[in-house]
Amino acid sequence: MAELRVGIIMGSQSDWETMKEAALMLDNLEVPYETRIVSAHRTPDRLWEYGRSAVQRGLQVIIAGAGGAAHLPGMMASKTRVPVIGVPVQTRALSGVDSLYSIVQMPRGFPVATMAIGAAGAANAGLMAAGILALSDPALADRLDTWRANLSASIPEEPRDE
Ligand code: RP5
Numbered sequence: 001m002a003e004l005r006v007g008i009i010m011g012s013q014s015d016w017e018t019m020k021e022a023a024l025m026l027d028n029l030e031v032p033y034e035t036r037i038v039s040a041h042r043t044p045d046r047l048w049e050y051g052r053s054a055v056q057r058g059l060q061v062i063i064a065g066a067g068g069a070a071h072l073p074g075m076m077a078s079k080t081r082v083p084v085i086g087v088p089v090q091t092r093a094l095s096g097v098d099s100l101y102s103i104v105q106m107p108r109g110f111p112v113a114t115m116a117i118g119a120a121g122a123a124n125a126g127l128m129a130a131g132i133l134a135l136s137d138p139a140l141a142d143r144l145d146t147w148r149a150n151l152s153a154s155i156p157e158e159p160r161d162e
Contacts, residue, residue: 051079
């Protein structure tokens with residue numbers, strides 16, 4: 001089995017619709033990952049155990065998505081030195097601004113690399129994780145370069161009526 005490198009965690013089943021964009025990106029780039037529901041509020045012991053064991057389990061990046069009072073990414077960053085990428089899930093009440101502010105405004109000493117709100121942020125979290133891992137993985141770096149070149153090549157030079 002391929003070596004586990006990325007953990008994708010989320011506060012609720014309801015976050016999966018957004019967070020699967022990160023998983024799809026890692027699938028595309030052939031980066032091994034696991035997915036878990038880990039809630040800062042509903043399963044705090046699970047959060048603590050996940051953070052405590054992250055290094056010894058071989059996780060090199062953690063992507064954490066949550067909405068509303070989105071404490072999961074910040075609490076995970078407090079528990080492990082594994083880099084945490086935060087994804088603010090779009091909420092109905094405040095359109096995800098609440099999630100964004102909850103995740104981005106970390107105190108000095110415990111950073112969370114915060115992405116955009118919603119699906120684009122989740123997809124970019126996958127790319128960011130791949131970029132970090134590519135620093136020490138030339139084959140992944142090649143795949144990421146190819147993915148980026150293909151995206152650029154897919155953009156037409158002129159707009160057209162749709
Ligand atoms: C957060 O509360 C989760 O990350 C989710 O975005 C939000 C709502 O959760 P559910 O009530 O849908 O389970 O903890």
